[in-house]
Amino acid sequence: MDVELERLYDATDNLINQQFYFGSQDLIIGRTAEVSIKISKSGQIIQKFKNLFNNNINLFLEGNYMQFFLLFKKIKGLNDREIEEINKVLEEKLTYLDDTDFDTVVLYTIVISSLISRIRDLHFNSSLEEINKRVKKKVNLADTVIQEVLDDLFMKNNRNISMLYNISYLDALAESFNYSKVAHTCKIQMGKFINRIVNIIISNN
Secondary structure, three states: OOHHHHHHHHHHHHHHHOOOEEOOOOEEEOOOOOOEEEOOOHHHHHHHHHHHHHOOHHHHHOOOHHHHHHHHHHOOOOOHHHHHHHHHHHHHHHHHOOOOOOOHHHHHHHHHHHHHHHHHHHHHHHHHHHHHHHHHHHOOOOHHHHHHHHHHHHHOOOHHHHHHHHHHHHHHHHHHOOOHHHHHHHHHHHHHHHHHHHHHHHHOO
8 A cells, every 4th residue: 555545544543533432442432541432333433434534535635625525515514514614714724834844644634633623513512502401491590601610621621521522423423324323322322421511510500
């Protein structure tokens, strides 16, 4: 295999697995592998996601970033508007770094991180909205008060937050690749972590 391609495939593996998936054991982890949940077939889903990057890496090498991103419309939550926004943010970033002499792998990391971050944030934000809704059903708290507790949990790398972040992500991937049983398992787990975070917010006020 071409050495450069091999390095790019390794970069795909590392960027997707990082603080998310452990080895080949179907383990979804939090910020570290100390906190994990085994979700059967999660490895298969993650491999399909990686293949979407690796099988189309030629578009990246040709500099056709927009065409590369458009292949990810099959991922839940990504539509033309979202992809245009990802591409716009990437262009701004690359313009800012215009004078930098990039190694191909570094450039690839910047390009795919823009995409992965957007997917993750989209689905995590939906979970945060659900937290907000459940808190308000129980107590009358202002959005700013709820956000203060959430910010504190983020800063402390709270395990409930990090696991919810990753399971929300896996849930989106499971739905995108038609693994309905895995998506169902994810939603049950998301509900548990959302309720734990709701209880923390309420107990802090």
